[in-house]
Amino acid sequence: MTLIPPCAARVGDMLETVATPSLTIDLDAFDANLAAMSAYAARHGVALRPHGKAHKSSEIAKRQVEAGAVGVCCQKLSEAYPFARAGIGSIHVSNEFVGADKLAMAVELASHVRLSVCVDALSQVRALGDAAARAGVTIDVLPEIDAGQHRCGVTSEDALLALVDGIAEQRALRFAGIQAYHGGIQHVADWSARKSEANRAADIASGYLRSLDARGVRCGVVTGGGTGTVEFDAASGVFTELQPGSYLFMDGDYGGIGWSGELRWRHSLFVLSTIMSATRPGMAVCDVGLKGLAVDSGLPRSVHWLDTNTAPALSYVAANDEHGMLQAQHDADADFAAFAGERLRLPPGHCDPTVNLYDEYVCYRGERVTDIWPIDARGLSR
């Protein structure tokens, strides 16, 4: 008696038989996004280092590298393990970390891959340098500068220079460049306003680069940027490397902002759900709520019937833990009882934390499942 829940789907299944809720990828849209970002970065002469925190899957990271990426970013050290295990040779941890548990992971990873990390404090530089020297590994270090987000990163040129000097004192560390990321502007709705904000962040980075230059410090890498600003960052002449993640999937939040430039992204990520109750006029209940959809950036903004063209249009109006409340858009008396068992495709409001709720992607072309990809960094938040 093993008593393991059955798998959600097998390759060859039709979407209408996939168990729900499942996290699915429309591979035609996914491939188009993957190719478009790779081509865009190549055309602009910037390195592409996509962010693994968005997809948390080594299968996807391998495809990004095959398409030309120089490696991947991770936000956490533990998150980097499945990517390293899968053979991704260059990993940048785009974040600060403190503590013995973190240092142990950093030096272990650095013995398997080319590892770079962010710092914004001298104490962190010294602890990392000691740990790396003891372990006999070399770690690339990129001080983070605060490009306007006011989260992590140094806030003065003196602080940056002190870090550069501190890194130089550590024989097991190598100053590799700087990170300038502004997450807060990625989702600015107006395209022109977003462009102005991105250019302001690039100007801040430029100022720090000039101070390094004045000191005769060569800054190899300037890394940053996200899906919302990538075309401004690529054109800025400041960044040598871009870190977008969400472009592969899109989500409700990114889908709702203006895209007036050259780049357009297709929605490729959908939660597949089933209508499981409909006892009240104008309402139906589906089988996915807070445990299958992150709602920090809002509820799914659209609801797509998978198989029926006859059912009334629905809006997803509330997420309970395991239930999604759906309301008829036009007919308050619509009876959905006959649609129990019908499946819905829901684009998540925010892709990153939604991905982190699932153990696998069910990938499809047309309506047929063609791949199952493990989300092998799911839950690895240390």
Place this chain on the structure above:
Amino acid sequence: MTLIPPCAARVGDMLETVATPSLTIDLDAFDANLAAMSAYAARHGVALRPHGKAHKSSEIAKRQVEAGAVGVCCQKLSEAYPFARAGIGSIHVSNEFVGADKLAMAVELASHVRLSVCVDALSQVRALGDAAARAGVTIDVLPEIDAGQHRCGVTSEDALLALVDGIAEQRALRFAGIQAYHGGIQHVADWSARKSEANRAADIASGYLRSLDARGVRCGVVTGGGTGTVEFDAASGVFTELQPGSYLFMDGDYGGIGWSGELRWRHSLFVLSTIMSATRPGMAVCDVGLKGLAVDSGLPRSVHWLDTNTAPALSYVAANDEHGMLQAQHDADADFAAFAGERLRLPPGHCDPTVNLYDEYVCYRGERVTDIWPIDARGLSR
């Protein structure tokens, strides 16, 4: 080269060395909550069937049964598998389900445990009856009545009686009672208002019971209730069985409502986090955001330093994907740089979806880790 992230903690470790973010349980508070609810239910002569959706851990379910629970509830069929595997003999799926994948799980579970499920549609009764008969199993069925939440459940006495008749036609199904759950009133802040709402839900259930009685149908079980209403439900004389879940842990949302009655619950669930950056006056950044804290019911409402009494008081003011933004409560110029590496205990705003982000509980007494409990139903949302 295995390249697996190291475990977060071992039994015997001190909390100050546990890797972060980790989900931790204060076992003294947990034990007090466990014992208080068991005693309360026993004193009022109602069965206790705690909800496994809150903790998703068979280790906890076993302790609840040892303390007198008649079994557990699950909200999803896949969620029931680890509980069945661990030997929990009686499981109630307090929810409707539709589809071949779900029926297959129901009949497999029913061959190992005494399984009861909810229905609110005749089509569901027939599909379940067919599947159970084919598999040679018997399933207890409890029609759900809408007790005021307007989510699932029948909305008329005729609809209930039709379900009872439909169940009677299925030789593999047994009418076992009704479910009357009103999730929406669990968090009503004012204790008296919550009492009124709970009594109104119980009155609705009473009406349905009278209609069954008038038809000569014996209703064995009336199941429902949650942490917020359990003392009203126990006193109502309507419910034979209560389904609370959050009482073991508490959370920010439940902690913020009024508790004027006999029952008080202690906070036992905390996310352990580390300060990992502090470059700006009055601000610090910790290592847990949306991927380690569900924020649908708000951010952590308090921040507790683990080891220091000298650090300024902080508020958790924003959650990014992997960062928590912390602000000094009183001193806008406070410098937190020296507190990098210090640990914080954060009570989640909403326990259920936060638990669903982690693979294990790190359990402690005082400051020492005494148990690691797998969250073996984590992610099982089908």
